[in-house]
């Protein structure tokens with residue numbers, strides 16, 4: 253069972269069917285989802301087209317001293333690493349004196365080059381701390397087909413929608429052998445990776461106030477028992493195998509309440525008593541590691 257990516261997007265997605273989110277929280281979830289979707293699309297293309305010697309890391313939240321920084325996608329090449337920032341901006345923008353404005357509204361947006369520069373500086377310090385001697389070549393990938401930027405210069409580290417194919421192809425022309433040096437760097441980043449940002453602002457939520465049950469993946473209504481092996485959604489009629497649905501619900505619980513003890517009673521309640529405690533206990537034993545005996549038994553994520 254893979255648990256551990258406690259991103260804001262996940263937490264908000266798990267909360268949405270279970271409580272009333274404010275409009276701004278709902279918008280935030282939508283924006284995060286769009287961003288995630290864009291990164292996923294680029295990741296899929298990279299993984300298909302890049303030579304296997306390239307390592308690709310996604311969604312890296314890192315810090316140097318106490319300064320956090322985030323990298324959407326990180327390619328590890330022979331002697332160079334390529335941090336890629338994916339932007340899903342839509343519409344027309346113009347750069348004037350280092351400031352970015354939407355056209356025609358003239359609303360100023362944050363200059364993504366500043367963010368990129370900051371990330372590069374912090375990343376360089378982090379590499380130095382780990383005694384790695386890779387050079388860093390960052391890029392911003394604009395992926396929306398209806399994005400246009402005026403006054404951009406050719407030497408800006410930008411990849412526009414019409415250039416993405418060529419950009420990806422440029423990596424295939426320089427094959428290399430991946431070695432233990434590259435593997436050590438991957439391990440270094442995985443160890444440095446933060447699971448949750450200190451600056452994350454999530455809605456306040458309490459267990460007692462959340463709706464309990466197993467959420468339908470198709471429509472966000474709550475599932476009910478169809479038979480011994482399947483759950484059903486009476487809103488969209490989709491069905492899901494019991495084990496897969498309960499497993500997902502356990503992951504949601506652990507993500508939302510990482511400090512709570514997992515017991516049969518707790519998960520039985522979290523699933524709104526959808527099946528007997530005996531069934532829940534069987535599934536907990538299947539997916540997690542039991543600790544202790546009888547009435548004192550609880551479960552932890554398998555290492």
Ligand SMILES: [Zn+2]
Nearest residue numbers: 468471485488
């Ligand atoms: Zn449904």
